[in-house]
Each structure stands twice: as C-alpha cells, then as structure tokens.
Amino acid sequence: MDPKIFDIKNADVAWCPGCGDFTILKTIKETLAELEISPEKLVFVSGIGQAGKLPHYIKSNVFNGLHGRSLPVSAVIKAVNPEIIIITVSGDGCSYGEGGNHFIHNIRRNPDITNIVHNNMVYGLTKGQASPTSQKDFNTPLQIEGVSSEPFNPISTVIALDASFVARAFSGDIKQTKEILKKAIKHRGYALIDIFQPCVTFNKVNTFQWFKNNTYYLDESHDIFNREEAFTRSIETEKYPLGIFYINPNKKTFEDNIIPYKTDKTPVNQRDFNINKLEKLINSKR
Amino acid sequence: MDFIYQKAFNLADHYQIPVFILTDQYFVDIFYNQPIFNLKDLENENHIIKTPANYKRYKITANGISPRGIPGYGEGLVVVDSDEHDEQRHLTEDLELRTQMVDKRLRKLKEIEKEIIPPDLLGGSNYKILVIGWGSTYGPIKEALDNLKNKDISFLYFKQIHPIDPSIKNILNNAEKTIIFENNAQGQFTDLIKLKTGFEIEKKVLKYNGMPFSVEEVERNLENFIGGLTHGS
Numbered sequence: 001m002d003p004k005i006f007d008i009k010n011a012d013v014a015w016c017p018g019c020g021d022f023t024i025l026k027t028i029k030e031t032l033a034e035l036e037i038s039p040e041k042l043v044f045v046s047g048i049g050q051a052g053k054l055p056h057y058i059k060s061n062v063f064n065g066l067h068g069r070s071l072p073v074s075a076v077i078k079a080v081n082p083e084i085i086i087i088t089v090s091g092d093g094c095s096y097g098e099g100g101n102h103f104i105h106n107i108r109r110n111p112d113i114t115n116i117v118h119n120n121m122v123y124g125l126t127k128g129q130a131s132p133t134s135q136k137d138f139n140t141p142l143q144i145e146g147v148s149s150e151p152f153n154p155i156s157t158v159i160a161l162d163a164s165f166v167a168r169a170f171s172g173d174i175k176q177t178k179e180i181l182k183k184a185i186k187h188r189g190y191a192l193i194d195i196f197q198p199c200v201t202f203n204k205v206n207t208f209q210w211f212k213n214n215t216y217y218l219d220e221s222h223d224i225f226n227r228e229e230a231f232t233r234s235i236e237t238e239k240y241p242l243g244i245f246y247i248n249p250n251k252k253t254f255e256d257n258i259i260p261y262k263t264d265k266t267p268v269n270q271r272d273f274n275i276n277k278l279e280k281l282i283n284s285k286r
Numbered sequence: 287m288d289f290i291y292q293k294a295f296n297l298a299d300h301y302q303i304p305v306f307i308l309t310d311q312y313f314v315d316i317f318y319n320q321p322i323f324n325l326k327d328l329e330n331e332n333h334i335i336k337t338p339a340n341y342k343r344y345k346i347t348a349n350g351i352s353p354r355g356i357p358g359y360g361e362g363l364v365v366v367d368s369d370e371h372d373e374q375r376h377l378t379e380d381l382e383l384r385t386q387m388v389d390k391r392l393r394k395l396k397e398i399e400k401e402i403i404p405p406d407l408l409g410g411s412n413y414k415i416l417v418i419g420w421g422s423t424y425g426p427i428k429e430a431l432d433n434l435k436n437k438d439i440s441f442l443y444f445k446q447i448h449p450i451d452p453s454i455k456n457i458l459n460n461a462e463k464t465i466i467f468e469n470n471a472q473g474q475f476t477d478l479i480k481l482k483t484g485f486e487i488e489k490k491v492l493k494y495n496g497m498p499f500s501v502e503e504v505e506r507n508l509e510n511f512i513g514g515l516t517h518g519s
C-alpha cells in the first residue's frame with residue numbers, strides 16, 4: 001500500500017519546521033501502509049497539544065477531543081466496535097499530566113489500543129512550560145528558577161501496572177520506530193509507545209543531538225517477557241534505553257472482559273434495540 | 287405516558303447535543319408504587335446514517351443538524367473535533383467560517399424550541415391564584431391544593447425548565463396573584479421566567495435547608511399569601 005493514501009491535500013500544518021512531529025507522522029503513515037491498514041478501518045484519537053493535532057494531518061476517522069481525555073474516548077470507541085483499530089496520539093503533557101488518572105486506570109482495563117505519546121519533555125502548544133517529563137532544573141518562562149520536581153517515568157509506571165506492551169522510541173530513527181510501532185499495533189491489548197521527540201522551539205536542552213547522545217537500544221539479551229528485568233531497565237537514566245521493554249501476552253482485553261461480548265461478538269453499535277429483553281429486565285425487578 | 291428520560295435521549299441523538307435531566311435527593315430517595323411501564327409507547331429513534339464517500343461531518347444545513355455518521359459504517363471518514371472546524375472537519379481560524387458555524391449550531395436551538403414540553407396546568411382555567419413549581423415540588427404542592435379544595439387556585443407545573451416558551455406569559459398574566467415554590471436559595475427559576483418572559487412572580491417561597499417542602503408547609507404558605515381567600519368560592 002502506498003503511504004500517500006494517508007496524505008491530506010493542502011493540510012495547513014501548524015508545526016514548526018524541523019519539529020520531530022513531522023517524522024512521527026511520516027513513520028505512522030509508512031507503518032500503516034506496510035501493515036495494509038486502510039483509513040476506514042482506523043480511528044485516530046487525540047487530546048490537545050501540538051502532538052494532538054497529528055490526526056488532522058492524516059486521512060482517517062478522527063476524534064480530536066479534550067486535553068487529557070484521549071484514552072477514555074479510545075476505550076469506548078473500541079468497546080462499541082472492537083473491529084476498529086484505535087491509535088491514540090497525544091503529547092507528554094496531555095497523556096501524563098492532565099490525563100494521568102485516565103492513563104493509569106486505562107492500563108488496568110487493557111483495551112486493545114495503541115497509545116503513542118510524543119514526549120518532547122515540554123508543553124509545546126502553550127509555549128514552553130514544564131511538562132511532567134521535563135527534567136529537573138529545566139528553565140522555562142514559568143519555572144524561571146528551574147523545575148523543582150522529579151520527572152515522571154512513564155515506562156516504569158506502566159511496567160509496575162503490568163501493562164501489556166511497553167516501548168520507547170526516538171522520532172529521529174524512522175526505521176526502528178516503525179518496527180516497534182508495527183509490533184505495537186499488531187499486539188492485542190494496550191500498547192504504550194513513548195516517543196522521544198525534539199521540540200525545536202521550546203526545548204533547547206533535550207535536542208535531537210541530546211536524544212542521540214543519551215539513548216541506546218536494548219539488545220537481544222533483554223528478555224521482553226521478564227517484568228522485573230524490564231522494570232530494572234526502565235529506571236536507567238544515565239542513558240535511556242529504547243526499544244520494547246516488556247510484553248505480557250497473556251492478558252485479556254477490556255473488550256474480552258465486558259459483559260456485552262461474553263456470549264455475542266457482534267459489535268454493540270451494530271445491534272438492534274430489543275424491546276423484549278428490556279421488558280424481561282424490568283419484570284425481573286418485580 | 288410520557289417518558290421524559292427517553293425524550294431526553296432522543297433529543298440528544300437527534301440534535302447531537304447534551305441534554306440534562308436535573309434531579310435531587312428527594313427524587314432519588316423516595317419509594318412508591320409504580321405501574322408497569324407501557325413499553326408499547328417507546329419510540330426508539332435512530333439518527334445514525336450510513337456515510338457516503340464524500341461525507342462531511344459538519345455539513346452546513348438549513349436546520350443546523352449535520353447528519354451523524356460513525357466510523358466503520360458507510361464509505362465516508364468521520365472526523366470529530368473540539369476546536370472550530372470547516373464542514374469537512376479541518377481546524378480553521380477563518381473568522382467568516384467561524385460565524386457560519388456558530389449560526390449553524392444556534393439554528394438547532396430554533397428547532398429544539400419546537401419540541402418544548404409545555405407546563406401542565408392542574409386545576410381550573412379560571413384561576414385567580416396561580417402556584418408555580420418544578421421538579422420535586424410537584425407532590426407536596428399537588429397534595430396541598432387537593433386538601434385546600436379552592437377553585438380559585440391552580441397549579442402550573444414545569445417538567446422542562448430550559449428552554450421555556452415565552453408564550454407561557456399568557457398563563458401567568460391570567461392570574462391575579464402568583465406564587466412559586468423552589469427548593470433552592472435564590473429562586474433561579476423565578477429569575478429565568480423573568481429573563482425569558484419579562485413576567486415577575488409576586489411571591490417566592492424558597493427552602494434550602496436540604497429538606498423537601500412538606501404538604502403542611504405549602505398549605506401554610508398559601509394561606510398566608512392569600513389571607514382569608516383560601517376557602518373562597
């Protein structure tokens with residue numbers, strides 16, 4: 001499949017020249033084309049931020065909702081129609097800050113969705129305030145004396161919660177990111193891919209070069225099915241590991257677990273209202 | 287039988303808007319015998335269309351309603367956005383388009399106004415005194431009026447409190463005296479009636495200690511309000 005089928009003609013792209021978001025967009029389009037997933041089969045869900053605008057630049061079904069609220073919407077779209085492939089895309093601020101509560105409890109539900117987080121360690125859209133992943137002492141127009149809090153570690157948080165697929169990538173490496181993304185999309189269950197992404201305008205510390213110098217890929221010696229080992233690697237900060245940290249292939253998904261699909265696999269949104277069932281339900285309460 | 291909840295769902299589906307049903311502790315805590323619902327009256331509307339290839343989620347239409355598609359049903363792509371957008375869905379900062387989209391959304395309100403549930407008038411239509419209530423004040427007011435057996439008093443009970451039809455002013459104007467019972471501290475519905483109709487209700491009885499009105503309390507307030515009139519003609 002030609003990745004061009006995902007192009008939107010004359011899209012008025014709001015990103016700065018050189019932004020890592022462009023390469024992530026390119027990577028996603030190529031991944032989908034290589035997996036032969038056509039636009040009608042997909043829903044992109046996002047919150048608010050520069051990353052959250054990505055669905056506007058790719059031909060697909062889209063729900064671009066509120067800041068921090070991409071995951072509950074994703075889980076529900078999946079629940080009413082499990083045949084649809086969901087890709088949730090948003091920034092580090094949206095996903096881990098205001099969306100933090102949803103982020104945690106979504107892992108417990110384990111819907112079959114792929115969650116891409118553009119992690120540029122800053123609030124890009126709102127012009128450079130600290131995000132939950134901003135590093136200590138990072139100076140911003142708001143945190144003028146530097147960030148005083150410890151950064152949030154999404155990878156170790158989700159491994160602690162036994163998330164079913166956990167990976168970190170770097171936007172500057174399209175080839176490797178594509179491989180990770182393919183596995184994440186094919187994986188059944190919740191998949192987090194935190195993608196390091198340079199923000200050329202508001203993060204002059206964690207630049208393209210910084211990410212290159214401060215990351216390395218996990219090699220074959222890493223056992224992706226070993227949760228403890230994955231956790232140990234996730235807390236490394238001297239250099240940040242990239243690649244797949246952890247997979248738990250044995251978890252049931254949200255859709256598997258909810259009552260409407262226990263006996264009937266027909267998507268809820270394709271079922272008809274059944275007045276006899278309702279009557280029976282009401283009578284059962286008498 | 288009216289199914290208010292069902293109407294709310296159908297309205298929300300048809301107009302693609304949130305519909306709020308207000309409740310309170312009295313409503314959720316009371317128990318009473320309820321006849322079995324007549325499900326034959328259920329009207330389960332379906333407003334989802336099968337999308338054509340060139341589907342536009344925010345199509346500008348005369349009544350303001352853009353036909354609603356969902357992903358995976360039909361040939362079109364469905365794009366929903368929380369920021370201002372064009373008909374296709376693209377984000378826009380075009381000021382003219384912004385005005386058109388606001389107008390489109392407001393045209394829906396005109397349609398919704400055609401479906402307002404009018405208030406119920408309980409009692410005769412030749413009333414001198416009109417008691418107004420909404421929500422859970424229904425029971426105590428109705429029972430108080432049944433006890434008083436005064437043909438001069440009628441009860442105007444609102445099931446829908448927003449939007450309201452400005453023509454209710456005529457019903458209010460027909461009364462010599464008007465009194466409203468509200469379970470809140472500021473009489474918000476009194477203010478809303480004034481805002482939408484210009485009509486000023488003469489007497490507000492407000493109770494906001496967390497308890498519902500008792501029948502005796504309504505009777506006492508009515509007696510005070512109309513002096514010796516309670517057991518009149």
Ligand SMILES: Cc1ncc(C[n+]2csc(CCOP(=O)(O)OP(=O)(O)O)c2C)c(N)n1
Nearest residue numbers: 048049050051067091092093094123124125
């Ligand atoms: C409910 C709500 N809270 C806050 C905001 C303001 N806001 C918009 S984007 C944003 C943060 C963006 O940062 P991030 O999610 O990292 O995305 P980026 O722009 O860096 O890609 C904030 C705080 C908002 N629009 N809505």
Ligand SMILES: [Mg+2]
Nearest residue numbers: 091092122124
């Ligand atoms: Mg960010």
